[in-house]
Amino acid sequence: MKKNFKIIFLVLAAILFFVTFYYALKINNKNNPKVMLNKVLPTIELVSLEDKTTKIFLPMENKDKYFLLNIWSSWCVPCRDEHQILSKLKDKIKIYGINYKDDPSNAVSFLNELGNPFYFIGTDRNGSISIEIGAYGIPETYLVNSQGIIIFKHVGPINNRVYSEINKIIK
């Protein structure tokens, strides 16, 4: 009897261990930068880079089927790389820019040099707006639909592959 109890106990313990570790291994417990995907974009107030008296609220004030939200800065080298692609996208979709921890005069010079693909640019002087939308750093791009849901997110500079993915969605 005692021996049977020991065997049952050992078998149960082994099963418990197996099940626990099996499920623990299956769970993706790594950092997932796309947590905000398929969630509603939190309401953000953007104060214009050019005119501090102009403010907009996203996603409420957008009336289009889709819009892009791009976090950038003049001191960010990868932002320079993706700027060309943003310029290609500007005729297809409204792009709202969040100018992250930047000197406004440097931001304006950057746009004068490379062109302005943005429909509206808001400033994020202390990084709090970027944190509000779950960003890690810059550049970062969000594709949001008319219900305010983030349907695509890209961390890092937009490349040709990302460009075609965005194009496919907004077609």
Place this chain on the structure above:
Amino acid sequence: MRSVSFVTLFFLFVFPQICLSLIEREVDMYKNIRCLVCQGQSLNDSNSDFAKDLKQVIKKKILEKKTNKEIYEYLTDRYGDWILFNPPLKKSTILLWAIPGIFFLLGAILLIKKTQLTTLNRDN
């Protein structure tokens, strides 16, 4: 952010005890939050831009009288459970939290049984 620092300094001067407990609470929270752009560092250990921004946001939320639970929820909504060093108690983590207790209980039962058997053998 300057205004947040000014308010903190003002309160530190007027109500030092309350402020010290607020600072302790803040630091305790930073120790449980992972700096997502650093290698295995907590927010408390990190000086990265991301960590600095997040600290300011948390400080502001504490001053707005948000509870720790509300602040952790705010962060996990945006960055997932990975941002916390202590995983929250959920369906998917229940075994993780329960297993040490289950094994402790089983160990205690085995120990009691073994002690009883030894006592019985000695008496016989």
